[in-house]
Structure formats: C-alpha cells, structure tokens
Amino acid sequence: MRPLIASIRLDHFRHNYLLARQQHGGRALAVVKANAYGHGAVRCAQAVADVADGFAVACLEEALQLRAGGIAGPILLLEGVFEAAELAEVQAHGLWLVVQNREQLDMLLATPAEHPYRVWLKMDSGMHRAGFFPADYAAAYQRLAASGKADAIVKMTHFARADEPGCDATALQLAAFDAAVAGLPGDCSVANSAGIMIHPPAHRDWGRPGIMLYGSTPLPDGHAANVGLKPVMRLASRVFGVRELSAGEPVGYGASFVTTRPTRVGLIAGGYADGYPRLASTGSPVAVDGQHSRIIGRVSMDMITIDLTDLPQAGIGSEVELWGEQISVNAVAAHAGTISYELLCNVKRAHLQYLD
Incomplete structure (x- = not known):
C-alpha cells in the first residue's frame, strides 16, 4: 500500500486532555469536532471516556457518531440545532446544546419536550460571529429560565483574539461578558485553548480545549513541547x-x-x-x-x-x-x-x- 501513514498517539491525546484540564482547573469539554481535527473523533473520545468531563462537537451528526461509538458522557452541540426536528434527537440521546440566537431560542421554546435541556447560552462579547449581544443577554437568559425548558443554563462566550499575546481584545471581551452575566446564576465557560494557556482570568467552571488536545499550540511561534503538550x-x-x-x-x-x-x-x-x-x-x-x-x-x-x-x-x-x-x-x-x-x-x- 501507499506508504503515507498518519500515526495517532492516543496516549498523547489523553496526556494533553489531562494537562489542559489541570491548567484550566474545574471541568473541561474535550473538543472533538471535525472528526477530532482529523484524528478520528470516536477513537480519541474513547481514549479519554473514563476521565473526560464531556465532549464538544459542531453538530448533531457528529454527536450521533460518538454515541454510536459508545460514548455515554455529556456531548455539547457547539452550533446548536438547525431545525426543530433535531430537538427530538437531542432529547433521545441526552445531548447538551448551545443556543446562540433568537431563532434558536424561539425554536426551543415552541417545541414540546419530554425533559428539560442542558443549555449553553452564548453571548457575543466582541467576536461578532454568533451569540446574543450583551445588552440582550439577560433577557434571553430570563426567557429561557422562566420557560422551564432548561434544567441548567451555562453562560458562555468565545474569544476572537486569545491567541495574540499582548492584545487587549480578550480582556475587553471578558469584561463585557462579566458585566452582562452579573447576577445570573449558573456555570460559566469562556476559555478555548489559548484562553487556557495564557489568560488565567478566563479560567471559569468549564474550559473548552481544542487544538491543544492534539499537541499543537495556537500561539504564534509556540512549539507545543514548550507547554508540555505532546503531538498526537x-x-x-x-x-x-x-x-x-x-x-x-x-x-x-x-x-x-x-x-x-x-x-x-x-x-x-x-x-x-x-x-x-x-x-x-x-x-x-x-x-x-x-x-x-x-x-x-x-x-x-x-x-x-x-x-x-x-x-x-x-x-x-x-x-x-x-x-x-x-x-x-x-x-x-x-x-x-x-x-x-x-x-x-x-x-x-x-x-x-x-x-x-
């Protein structure tokens, strides 16, 4: 056979997950979207299934692949759902979901549900890609909380420039997030890999390590070995x-x-x-x-x-x-x-x- 081999070190993946969680503190979702960044989502998830606090994928079909592979732990849909029919699958498979705009929130509230959802309510704190604006966030949170459709609400945002050391954009996003969620109960999740590695103020209840799990660093000119990561x-x-x-x-x-x-x-x-x-x-x-x-x-x-x-x-x-x-x-x-x-x-x- 053609001698091009991609060797995947599952022990290194496990090492990197444990290191990321230790650096962040609290709990951490292993981000295994896009087939675990090309490494094989099911095999990577299986390698940490006994220690991972949960997993994050982009969409429903990725989550169902993990469930079919025997992954029983929490799985978060980072893009949420695209149509109401998907909510039945979310319920059937015990998935968690991100709600990031009014349309998704309206869809969830209008669809009958047998059980409440675990919802991660996303804020646009400055990236301007997805999420409720800070001024609208509390109202969306209160709507969801009053509906009885959520058994817990995790407050989340995503950084646009956390991989740029010295840039003040991350601190500004964090300040906007904190001001908008003040007084709202529940866990928080803000740190991606770069946030975990170089922004300690972003270490909250849930981390979301992605690229660092695979032994690479998002930081410029940074070799993964310098922070204890191992290439997978x-x-x-x-x-x-x-x-x-x-x-x-x-x-x-x-x-x-x-x-x-x-x-x-x-x-x-x-x-x-x-x-x-x-x-x-x-x-x-x-x-x-x-x-x-x-x-x-x-x-x-x-x-x-x-x-x-x-x-x-x-x-x-x-x-x-x-x-x-x-x-x-x-x-x-x-x-x-x-x-x-x-x-x-x-x-x-x-x-x-x-x-x-």
Whole structure:
C-alpha cells in the first residue's frame, strides 16, 4: 500500500486532555469536532471516556457518531440545532446544546419536550460571529429560565483574539461578558485553548480545549513541547524514487526551484490531495530517517520532492516525517502561511494507525 501513514498517539491525546484540564482547573469539554481535527473523533473520545468531563462537537451528526461509538458522557452541540426536528434527537440521546440566537431560542421554546435541556447560552462579547449581544443577554437568559425548558443554563462566550499575546481584545471581551452575566446564576465557560494557556482570568467552571488536545499550540511561534503538550499525529511517508541532478536543473512544476549544486532529489508519496499544503513548497522542513532536510520544488497532488544531497545514507525506503515528533506541525503551517488546525483537519488518504 501507499506508504503515507498518519500515526495517532492516543496516549498523547489523553496526556494533553489531562494537562489542559489541570491548567484550566474545574471541568473541561474535550473538543472533538471535525472528526477530532482529523484524528478520528470516536477513537480519541474513547481514549479519554473514563476521565473526560464531556465532549464538544459542531453538530448533531457528529454527536450521533460518538454515541454510536459508545460514548455515554455529556456531548455539547457547539452550533446548536438547525431545525426543530433535531430537538427530538437531542432529547433521545441526552445531548447538551448551545443556543446562540433568537431563532434558536424561539425554536426551543415552541417545541414540546419530554425533559428539560442542558443549555449553553452564548453571548457575543466582541467576536461578532454568533451569540446574543450583551445588552440582550439577560433577557434571553430570563426567557429561557422562566420557560422551564432548561434544567441548567451555562453562560458562555468565545474569544476572537486569545491567541495574540499582548492584545487587549480578550480582556475587553471578558469584561463585557462579566458585566452582562452579573447576577445570573449558573456555570460559566469562556476559555478555548489559548484562553487556557495564557489568560488565567478566563479560567471559569468549564474550559473548552481544542487544538491543544492534539499537541499543537495556537500561539504564534509556540512549539507545543514548550507547554508540555505532546503531538498526537505523526504524518510520515517513504522515499520511493531518487534522482541525481547537476547544478542548474529545475525540479517540479513551474521550475520554481533550480538546483545551485549537484543535488540528490528524493521522491516521496504524499501531496496536496493528501492534505499536505501546496503552499509549503521549497524550504518546508522534513525529517529523513531522523535527519532534518527540506522540500524542494512545488508540492504536487500526489508527490513531494525533498533534498537528499547532504544525507548520503538516505535513499529508497527512507522514512520521511512530514510532521510529528521531530517536525512541528506549527512550523509547517507557518511556512505555508496558515495554521496547524487547517493542516490536521485536511489530512486524507493517509492510512490511520492508532497507537494506544
């Protein structure tokens, strides 16, 4: 089979969850939306099912996959429901749901329910994507509380710039949130991964760690190992072709790279159709049999060319780590002008190998 392997360290996922919860204090929902950021939601959730306070997914279908996989703990729908018919499934499977606008609140209040819901009522404290404005929040809360449709209401918001150390936007959002929820009973949840890592005032009753569970940090220039996180995914392939070129020869599409010396070029299985970013072309780091090297030329749909010139022992069959223990996914993302979330979520066609 094609030798592109995404090895998933479930013990590292468990380590990162426990670390995130310890750093935050209180309880923490493991965010496993988008198939656990490309790592496999069911397997990741199973790895922490005995210790996790609950899970968070984007939508109903993701929650049902977890229930089908034997996950019995709380599962929060971060986007809430999209139509009233979904509320029956929420009730049947004991799911928690976010309510983030008047339409969702009206839908919930107008739909008969056998049991009260666990509702996370979202505030737009400054991100301006979803949630009730601070001036409208208390009224929405009181409407929900008076309806008897909620057995508990968790007050929540989401940060827009928590991953920018030194930016005052997070403090301003937190102040707006606190002012609007003053006097309203119930738990609070405001901290995402960046909030957990660098904003202690945001540590409340419930944390919502996401990217940090997978061993990556949302912080600029921050390697996950610096804060005790361990990479969960190791994406690796093998060299299946070697070519000797003299100086002045182009490599790959568009001749974007031209050799400046005699060069050994290694060809590996993997490309942008597998989720490796096309923009991470010449210069993006790789590790060949444990030795650092780089990509040369453009990333193709199915293949990548790398520099073997200074690695005389490397050749056909050599293992190439694209990211993982030696090559930080953050470093690859930075080279491609994107974020690690996108790289991890985009992995496909690779053979997933779970390591407990």
